[in-house]
Amino acid sequence: MNIHIKNGRLIDPKNNIDALRDVFIAAGKIAAIGTAPGGFVADRVVDATGLIVVPGLIDLAARLREPGYEYMATLESEMEAAVAGGITSLACPPDTDPPLDEPGLVEMLKHRARNLNQARVYPVAALTSGLKGLELTEMAELVDAGCVAFSQADAPLTDTRVLMRAMQYAATFGFSVWLRPQDSFLAKNGVAHDGEVATRCGLAAIPVCAETIALSTMLTLARETGVKLHICRISSAAGVEMLRVAKQQGLAVSCDVSAQHVHLSEMDIGFFDPNCHLVPPLRSQRDRAALRAGLLDGPIDAICSDHTPVDEDVKQLPFAEAEAGATGLELLLPLVLKWAKEDNLALSDALAKATLQPARILGLDAGHLSVGAAADVCVFNPDTYWKVEPGALKSQGKNTPFNGIEVQGKVRFTLIDGMLVYQT
Amino acid sequence: MNNPQLNKHGELQHLLTTEGLPVRILRDILDKAATFVDVNDGLEIKKVPLLHGKSVFNVFFENSTRTRTTFEIAAKRLSADVVNLNIGSSSTSKGETLLDTVDNLCAMHADMFVVRHAQSGAAHFIARHVAPEIHVINAGDGRHAHPTQALLDMFTIRHYKKEFHNLRVAIVGDVLHSRVARSQIHALTTLGVPEVRVIAPKTLLPTMVENLGVQVYHDMAQGLRDVDVVLMLRLQNERMQGAALPSAQEYFKYYGLTEEKLARAKPDAIVMHPGPMNRGVEIDSSVADGAHSVILSQVTFGIAVRMAVMSILAGNA
Numbered sequence: 001m002n003i004h005i006k007n008g009r010l011i012d013p014k015n016n017i018d019a020l021r022d023v024f025i026a027a028g029k030i031a032a033i034g035t036a037p038g039g040f041v042a043d044r045v046v047d048a049t050g051l052i053v054v055p056g057l058i059d060l061a062a063r064l065r066e067p068g069y070e071y072m073a074t075l076e077s078e079m080e081a082a083v084a085g086g087i088t089s090l091a092c093p094p095d096t097d098p099p100l101d102e103p104g105l106v107e108m109l110k111h112r113a114r115n116l117n118q119a120r121v122y123p124v125a126a127l128t129s130g131l132k133g134l135e136l137t138e139m140a141e142l143v144d145a146g147c148v149a150f151s152q153a154d155a156p157l158t159d160t161r162v163l164m165r166a167m168q169y170a171a172t173f174g175f176s177v178w179l180r181p182q183d184s185f186l187a188k189n190g191v192a193h194d195g196e197v198a199t200r201c202g203l204a205a206i207p208v209c210a211e212t213i214a215l216s217t218m219l220t221l222a223r224e225t226g227v228k229l230h231i232c233r234i235s236s237a238a239g240v241e242m243l244r245v246a247k248q249q250g251l252a253v254s255c256d257v258s259a260q261h262v263h264l265s266e267m268d269i270g271f272f273d274p275n276c277h278l279v280p281p282l283r284s285q286r287d288r289a290a291l292r293a294g295l296l297d298g299p300i301d302a303i304c305s306d307h308t309p310v311d312e313d314v315k316q317l318p319f320a321e322a323e324a325g326a327t328g329l330e331l332l333l334p335l336v337l338k339w340a341k342e343d344n345l346a347l348s349d350a351l352a353k354a355t356l357q358p359a360r361i362l363g364l365d366a367g368h369l370s371v372g373a374a375a376d377v378c379v380f381n382p383d384t385y386w387k388v389e390p391g392a393l394k395s396q397g398k399n400t401p402f403n404g405i406e407v408q409g410k411v412r413f414t415l416i417d418g419m420l421v422y423q424t
Numbered sequence: 425m426n427n428p429q430l431n432k433h434g435e436l437q438h439l440l441t442t443e444g445l446p447v448r449i450l451r452d453i454l455d456k457a458a459t460f461v462d463v464n465d466g467l468e469i470k471k472v473p474l475l476h477g478k479s480v481f482n483v484f485f486e487n488s489t490r491t492r493t494t495f496e497i498a499a500k501r502l503s504a505d506v507v508n509l510n511i512g513s514s515s516t517s518k519g520e521t522l523l524d525t526v527d528n529l530c531a532m533h534a535d536m537f538v539v540r541h542a543q544s545g546a547a548h549f550i551a552r553h554v555a556p557e558i559h560v561i562n563a564g565d566g567r568h569a570h571p572t573q574a575l576l577d578m579f580t581i582r583h584y585k586k587e588f589h590n591l592r593v594a595i596v597g598d599v600l601h602s603r604v605a606r607s608q609i610h611a612l613t614t615l616g617v618p619e620v621r622v623i624a625p626k627t628l629l630p631t632m633v634e635n636l637g638v639q640v641y642h643d644m645a646q647g648l649r650d651v652d653v654v655l656m657l658r659l660q661n662e663r664m665q666g667a668a669l670p671s672a673q674e675y676f677k678y679y680g681l682t683e684e685k686l687a688r689a690k691p692d693a694i695v696m697h698p699g700p701m702n703r704g705v706e707i708d709s710s711v712a713d714g715a716h717s718v719i720l721s722q723v724t725f726g727i728a729v730r731m732a733v734m735s736i737l738a739g740n741a
Contacts, residue, residue: 195632196631200443203544318566
């Protein structure tokens with residue numbers, strides 16, 4: 001099917017384009033930009049007048065909850081939410097039940113996702129069996145089965161010898177290791193940033209040093225082993241600074257931050273809003289400013305949704321007992337746009353953090369609309385204001401700290417491999 | 425963000441914390457409590473029919489005998505019907521969610537819930553979910569707040585010291601885990617106490633505690649110098665695990681209140697404790713039973729203050 005997206009403002013960070021350009025799609029790929037290739041006859045014309053055309057968003061952390069937590073969300077519901085949010089590729093962490101630690105589980109997930117014909121799913125497999133932090137998984141087999149990286153999700157890996165061995169083994173094959181830095185002893189029982197709000201509210205706290213100590217261990221071992229390290233969900237100014245130094249020293253490390261942490265701080269907990277119970281905890285306003293700065297000048301490469309659908313029964317509880325996490329697939333784009341607007345950024349620079357940069361971290365030739373690339377495209381209206389109403393979200397998870405907030409930017413069309421998978 | 429404790433007329437709808445309460449409301453509660461104390465009759469508390477026909481549910485998710493009893497006495501002196509529910513040992517252990525429990529209690533047509541829960545923020549959570557005509561009184565939520573305790577402490581201070589604006593008050597002990605300390609600090613600063621000190625080792629103080637408006641002391645002798653009021657906190661036995669403290673003996677030596685240390689305070693200083701006391705751990709018996717101690721007055725005033733809170737809430741329908 002040939003598709004002609006006409007009159008849209010094309011923003012393609014990789015190719016440095018931000019201009020009114022038509023996009024021509026044939027056989028699932030970008031056939032031409034600007035002028036139609038010879039003999040092109042459109043089967044479908046998408047009128048993008050007043051709309052912005054960008055590479056489909058790529059999300060580094062989206063929990064689809066399968067297998068094991070189908071009562072919280074299903075592949076069907078979350079894949080639908082992804083394309084409604086303009087997300088065409090997503091990586092899912094291994095914290096399912098059972099965890100993604102066997103090739104069969106990865107194959108099953110890939111197969112189920114493929115049959116839904118929606119966003120591309122890139123499973124991140126468990127670094128250790130059962131995420132227990134004791135024994136290595138069959139990494140090479142898991143990659144053959146289709147996983148793209150290895151992670152502990154939010155499970156602790158306290159034994160530094162196991163961590164070093166895991167990195168060495170991954171480095172042998174050139175695999176990436178994705179880790180969220182948190183010292184499990186310092187974070188024990190904690191539910192909020194160790195700062196003014198936790199002190200006022202009497203919430204058990206997680207100090208910044210829980211992040212920096214773990215990060216220091218990870219960076220040291222990455223240097224030692226030469227592994228490709230990706231740091232997930234950085235939360236503190238001190239952590240950003242350590243990454244800045246590590247990168248300046250030439251270490252092959254990348255880093256992401258959640259869209260929630262770009263916008264919120266501990267202050268948003270207010271009167272114990274359980275939707276602000278997040279992992280890692282929302283930190284101070286100073287930390288949030290450092291995360292934003294880190295996105296612009298190097299230490300942080302990408303913004304992810306950290307999509308964590310949670311059902312009402314486990315969220316509607318007193319703060320500490322409420323399950324952590326926020327639904328995010330449908331809010332990633334508006335939150336990136338909100339950040340761009342608040343900090344007065346070029347849209348292209350902001351959108352690169354959710355398209356081109358995550359593609360690089362995943363090692364994919366994606367996140368751009370070069371001629372010949374797969375036609376994964378998101379077309380959105382930048383001027384549509386809409387109020388976040390949990391009930392209207394496609395995700396089964398209705399848990400969002402942005403409940404009731406007005407955001408800007410609504411996806412109109414999502415294409416994957418040149419197929420229109422979402423339109424409104 | 426609206427203050428969840430106040431109704432649209434700015435009156436007290438729930439009592440969840442002393443933080444953010446206007447000083448007029450704090451003073452109203454103290455003044456109202458004074459009307460229930462018959463000073464001429466050995467601090468006797470009168471019985472009045474202000475809550476006649478109302479039902480007060482004591483909903484305790486965490487065990488407590490003392491606090492529950494004083495709330496029960498207060499409600500009965502106001503002629504309310506009182507129902508005591510110890511949920512800690514029933515519903516939640518059967519898997520019922522907190523919301524289900526709250527819904528069920530609402531369906532029993534309570535007028536007022538007195539709630540205690542082990543989690544910080546539980547009282548706010550319950551207040552957010554009850555029917556609009558129900559009032560919630562926080563009888564202690566996790567480490568967060570215990571407003572009636574703080575108010576009875578304020579009443580006691582006012583009874584003995586008359587004014588707040590010329591006082592130096594020291595809070596001694598495990599501030600980190602104490603809902604009482606947090607509520608005391610907010611009440612004291614709101615009522616205009618110019619100098620509030622906290623005295624504890626660093627392991628028992630929360631981060632940035634000075635942002636609550638207190639001065640931090642680690643040396644008890646220095647911290648108690650020239651204070652008018654000493655508010656002791658209870659030290660939970662479990663603090664000896666988890667590396668917060670080495671031993672009860674060492675704690676008593678450096679942070680236990682003895683006559684010798686109390687001598688640093690003003691000669692007419694008063695000593696208070698929310699109970700139950702660990703004699704020989706945070707306070708020496710000679711001080712607890714000594715001339716400076718007003719600990720038993722606190723208990724008596726506690727009933728009057730809880731009567732005041734309940735009658736004010738019932739009046740703000």
